[in-house]
Amino acid sequence: MTTSPPLPQPGPGPAGPAPGGAAPVPGAPAIALRGLWRRFGDKVAVAGIDLTIPAGSFYGIVGPNGAGKTTTLSMATGLLRPDAGTALVHGVDIWAHPVQAKRILGVLPDGVRLFDRLTGAQLVTYAGLLQGLDRPTVAARTADLLAAVGLQADADTLVVDYSAGMTKKVALACALVHAPRVLVLDEPFEAVDPVSAANIREILQQYVAGGGTVVVSSHVMDLVQRMCDHVAVVAEGHVLAAGTVDEVRAGRSLEERFVELVGGRISGEGIAWLRTSSD
Numbered sequence: 001m002t003t004s005p006p007l008p009q010p011g012p013g014p015a016g017p018a019p020g021g022a023a024p025v026p027g028a029p030a031i032a033l034r035g036l037w038r039r040f041g042d043k044v045a046v047a048g049i050d051l052t053i054p055a056g057s058f059y060g061i062v063g064p065n066g067a068g069k070t071t072t073l074s075m076a077t078g079l080l081r082p083d084a085g086t087a088l089v090h091g092v093d094i095w096a097h098p099v100q101a102k103r104i105l106g107v108l109p110d111g112v113r114l115f116d117r118l119t120g121a122q123l124v125t126y127a128g129l130l131q132g133l134d135r136p137t138v139a140a141r142t143a144d145l146l147a148a149v150g151l152q153a154d155a156d157t158l159v160v161d162y163s164a165g166m167t168k169k170v171a172l173a174c175a176l177v178h179a180p181r182v183l184v185l186d187e188p189f190e191a192v193d194p195v196s197a198a199n200i201r202e203i204l205q206q207y208v209a210g211g212g213t214v215v216v217s218s219h220v221m222d223l224v225q226r227m228c229d230h231v232a233v234v235a236e237g238h239v240l241a242a243g244t245v246d247e248v249r250a251g252r253s254l255e256e257r258f259v260e261l262v263g264g265r266i267s268g269e270g271i272a273w274l275r276t277s278s279d
């Protein structure tokens with residue numbers, strides 16, 4: 001009698017709960033931030049942020065320049081250690097169990113630094129292999145992703161020779177290659193042309209429809225209002241409002257509500273010396 005060998009497990013690592021709270025918790029929010037603080041010298045960038053991002057939501061984070069969005073997302077995704085507070089991804093503490101949490105997380109950080117001496121195809125392949133995927137799976141997913149973000153024709157171009165928008169798109173492909181449960185994207189549409197942005201939006205919407213969670217930071221209120229189902233308005237390191245988009249905008253446009261919450265509109269005559277007409 002012959003015994004068949006054990007079947008290989010799909011994905012990176014064995015199924016079932018790992019000891020010490022490192023396994024995803026059924027029913028937990030996709031991301032739960034509790035009392036997050038971060039200072040840079042005297043500057044308090046994030047001042048005790050609490051945020052619950054429900055699983056399956058398309059969540060927008062908006063705020064003025066310097067509000068603390070990137071700092072918050074960096075702490076939530078294991079890129080920047082908080083001074084205080086916790087960040088849980090599906091119940092897994094990203095700072096206590098970074099390897100386990102990062103398996104279920106895809107991240108497009110702000111100002112991405114990529115291994116740009118690789119081609120686009122090599123970079124996505126490398127990201128997939130680092131996540132523990134086997135070569136045939138990585139090859140198939142790399143081809144699918146490069147086609148989906150419109151980089152098929154540039155798959156063999158070095159990333160250093162990509163434009164800003166192309167770099168953003170290949171970084172997005174890297175973030176998606178291991179089919180994470182939660183995708184955190186800092187300014188994903190910055191420098192991306194409108195057609196590519198529409199394609200990326202569609203990919204993200206399908207991803208949410210398939211049960212994934214997307215968190216995006218953006219300055220484009222109209223986009224967030226159309227694309228997201230939840231939103232948080234952040235300013236000076238605090239959450240000013242959070243909830244469903246309809247709750248937060250309270251009958252107005254998100255942009256009107258944002259300006260009302262954040263303030264800071266500068267009215268008046270402007271800068272006199274910039275007026276070009278001569279009297």
Ligand SMILES: Nc1ncnc2c1ncn2[C@@H]1O[C@H](COP(=O)(O)OP(=O)(O)OP(=O)(O)O)[C@@H](O)[C@H]1O
Pocket residue numbers: 040043044045063064065066067068069070071072
């Ligand atoms: N590495 C750093 N060193 C010093 N100060 C920093 C650093 N990173 C962020 N800050 C400061 O923390 C504050 C929050 O910055 P952050 O990048 O999180 O804001 P943001 O909301 O993402 O802004 P933007 O919309 O302009 O990208 C700012 O005042 C910024 O100057």
